[in-house]
Amino acid sequence: MDQKEFIDALREIKKEKGIDEEIIFEAIETSLVSACKKNFGTSQNIKVEINRETGAVDVYAQKDVVEEVEDDMLQISLEDARKIDKRYKLGDVYNEVVTPKDFGRISAQTAKQVVVQKFREAEREILFNQYITKEKDIVTGIVQRMDKKNIIIQLGKIDAVLSPNEQIPGETYSFQDRIKVYVVEVKQTTKGPQIYVSRTHPELVKRLFEQEVPEVHDGLVEIKSIAREAGSRTKIAVYSKDENVDAVGACVGQNGYRVNVIVEELNGEKIDIINWSDDPKEFIAAALSPSKVVAVKVDEENQSAKIVVPDHQLSLAIGKEGQNARLSAKLTGWRIDIKSESQAEATGFLDDMESVDDIVEDNAERKEYSDDGTNEE
Template sequence: MDSKEFLDALNLIEKEKGIDKEIIFEAIEASLVSACKKNFGSGQSIKVTIDRESGEVACYAQKEVVEEVMDPQTEISLGEARVLRPNYELGDMIDFEVTPRDFGRVAAQTAKQVVVQKFREAEREILYNQYITKEREVVTAIVQRRERRNVIVQMGKIDAVLSANEQIPGEQYNFMDRIKVYVLEVKQMPKGPQIFVSRTHPELVKRLFEQEVPEVHDGTVEIKSIAREAGSRTKIAVYSKNPNVDALGACVGQNGCRVNVIVNELGGEKIDVINWSEDPKEFIAAALNPSKVVEVAVNEEEQSAKIVVPDHQLSLAIGKEGQNARLSAKLTGWRIDIKSETQARETNFLDDTPAVEEPLEDVELAEEAQEDVLTEE
């Protein structure tokens, strides 16, 4: 390849691949410096230049102008320098051309290697920039294969890793299944971007509601908090500043149509949608859905609450293996202690609670639309 062909090729690369040809020139020059030092010794100060107009390559040994020469390879005396040009001063660098006879062939080989390397780097950078914008978003991925306990899924042009601890317990991942995943992290690695995704992250549920419920997407309905045990149950608290908007109804949809889409996407995971309230007693009572609550007493300083529920609903309030109470505590951020009415009377459960408690009328925790969706444990 002659110099003109080389320059034409660089112009085409810059146009089609978006790689600045100046970056390629600089990379080739740096690589040729290394090649030259193999010929002249690593102690030599070498500079390589490529003429940006003609494409001609030249190699120079650089020497610094000094008063007393200690290393002839890298230094030249002021007297010798002024023989070459009278206006040289101490500290100036003088270039002596030392271009080897076969340097054109070496330069061509180096240029080819550098261009290939820059192609790869540019493609990796383009891919990284394309996918870094998807961090903390939900995307559709296609299951490809298993690698040990990990599942590899395809996201467009690149594979992503769904690690074992980010998989929903008991969920099957079959070849070519289309699944929604939450993008945890996009890392720039030497071989290109590496993407890690999740099916268990609580934000997956939030993003799915944003996709499925227009009122959540446009901000009319706000998701205040989420508590999730992936594959089993999620509680989500919603709120709207607009008094004309039913936040719970918007998220559940007519006959549960909206929330059911998300339930199906998560393999049947139960989803309790409840109304958020700035009154902690109301919020805690609602969070214990599907159980009804007779009384709530709160201790603001300790962020703890004592709950009294009907005798026949104690097990429902606590949930299987304590799940309902655990998720309610996580959702509200309060420590929760639950007793039945009989237990509360027998143990004077509320007696040592500061006098902020007052009986709540039975709170209807599930609207008609949601009753069609939620199943009592």
């Protein structure tokens, strides 16, 4: 490659890859200084300049202009400097041309190495900038292979890592499967961007609802909280900012179409959708769905609640291995103590408890009273 071809190649790289040619020029010049000292064994202060228009390379030995020379490799007298140019004064730096013979071959090799390295660094930076914007969002990838229990997912020009802890229990991943994953973190490393993704993160469910439910995407319906045990069951609490929009109905969709799309994406994971309420009693009662709650009492200071359910629904309220109660507690942020009606009567658990029907009715009455404009509180 001659000098003109070299300049043209740099400009083409700048155009196609967005790499500033000045960055490449400076990197090549720095590398050529090292190459010059290594190949020609000089102890001089070397400076290399590449002409930005022609590509010509010049090597200079830099010497300080001094009154009395102590090291002629690093210094030049003021008298000798002024023989070259009368404008020199003490403290200036004189650049003596010392371009070695055959330096063109060395500079060409060095330039090629630097350009390749800068090209790789720029591609890594471009990829990092592209995927850092996808952090905390979901993307679709293609399963490539397994690597020490990690699943490698192809995302366009880069691979992501799905670690064992982020894989849904019991879910199998086959070559070329298309799956949606949540981008947990994007890190820049010496080998390029490293992307870590998840199939178990609760936010994956939230992002799926944002994709499938226009009301959620547009902010008309808000997902207030999510509790998830990946591969088994998820509970989400939703709230509509418009009283004419049914938040649960919007998320379920006609004949359950919208939620079924998400269930299918999560390989059959059950999803319970409930209405969020700012009344903790009503919210906790709804969270224990599908069981019916008879009565509830909350201790706001300790963030705990006592719940009574019908005798025949105690196991349903608790759930298999305590899952329903556990997810309800995560969803609401309250500790929940559940008793059946007969247990509550026998232990005095029902004392001072409020009927859920009364709670719902009271909330409805207060809302109606507020809506007619007679009460601002």
